[in-house]
Amino acid sequence: MDETIVKVRKSVRYVRSSSQRQNTFKLCAEKEKVEFKGQLCLDVPTRWNYTYIMLGKAEKYQKAFKRLEEEDPNYLMTIREEEKEDGSDIDEVAWGMGDVDWEKMRIFSKFLKIFYDATLRFSSANYxxxxxxxxxxxxxxxxxxxxxxxxxxxxxxxxxxxxxxxxxxxxxxxxxxxxxxxxxxxxxxxxxxxxxxxxxxxxxxxxxxxxxxxxxxxxxxxxxxxxxxxxxxxxxxxxxxx
Known part of the structure; x- marks a missing residue:
C-alpha cells in the first residue's frame, strides 16, 4: 500500500499547494460531474486516521484526478521531478495513479473504516x-x-x-x-x-x-x-x- 499512498499524498499536496491549482482541480471535478464537495485532506504520515481521511476523500475525486492529468501538464511533471529529487527510480510513463491504485485505495479505506469509527466512539465526551x-x-x-x-x-x-x-x-x-x-x-x-x-x-x-x-x-x-x-x-x- 505504501506506493499507492505516496502517490495520493503527492497528488493531494500538488492540488493544495496553490489557489490556482485548486481552481483547476475544481473545474475538472465540475466537468466530470463529481457530486462530492468536500475538501481534499493532506494526511500526517505518522497518524493512520488522517491517512484514512485523505484516501477516503481522494477516492471520491477519482475522475477529477484523471481529468487533471489530461488538462494540467504540470501535474505529473511536478510529481516526477519530486520523485527524482528523492532519488526514486520511477517509470515516467506509468507514474500516474492507475485503476489498480484506485482499487487499492477503496479496499484499504474499507478496512480502516472499522478502526476509525471505533476511535471516534471511544473518544466521545458526551456519553x-x-x-x-x-x-x-x-x-x-x-x-x-x-x-x-x-x-x-x-x-x-x-x-x-x-x-x-x-x-x-x-x-x-x-x-x-x-x-x-x-x-x-x-x-x-x-x-x-x-x-x-x-x-x-x-x-x-x-x-x-x-x-x-x-x-x-x-x-x-x-x-x-x-x-x-x-x-x-x-x-x-x-x-x-x-
Missing part, C-alpha cells in the same frame, strides 16, 4: 463509552481475522501483523481491566449472556467458561462492596437522626 468497549473490540477482532483468512495479497500480510499485535495487547485475559467487561454486562441490551457468547468466539471452550466465571466473581464483589457501603451510609444516617 458513556465503557459499555461499548467490548463490542468494538470484537468488531476489530473479527475484521482482522476475516482479512487474515482471505487470500488477499493486499491485506493478508498487514492483517497477520495486526493479529499478532492484537494478541499481544488483548489476547491475555489476565492483563485486561475486568471493569470493561462489567460495563457491557450492565448494559441491559447485552447482559452476561452476550459476554459469554463473545468469550466463546475468542477462546477455547474451557477458557471461555473460566473467564465468564471470573467476571461473575467481579460482579458479585462489586455488588457486595456497594451493598456494604449502602449499609454504612444508612447506619450513619440513622445515628445522625437519633
Amino acid at each position: 458513556v463509552t465503557s459499555n461499548s468497549f467490548f463490542l468494538e473490540l470484537m468488531s476489530i477482532h473479527d475484521t482482522i481475522d476475516l482479512e487474515y483468512e482471505k487470500d488477499s495479497y493486499l491485506l493478508k500480510k498487514m492483517a497477520d501483523y495486526m493479529k499478532t499485535k492484537f494478541e499481544k495487547y488483548w489476547g491475555n485475559f489476565d492483563n485486561m481491566n475486568h471493569l470493561l467487561y462489567v460495563g457491557l454486562v450492565l448494559d441491559p441490551r447485552y447482559k452476561m449472556r452476550y459476554l459469554e457468547y463473545c468469550f466463546g468466539t475468542l477462546y477455547e471452550n474451557q477458557k471461555a467458561v473460566d473467564m465468564a466465571k471470573r467476571i461473575k466473581v467481579v460482579l458479585v464483589d462489586l455488588y457486595n462492596a456497594y451493598a456494604q457501603n449502602q449499609v454504612g451510609s444508612s447506619s450513619a444516617s440513622a445515628a445522625a437522626q437519633a
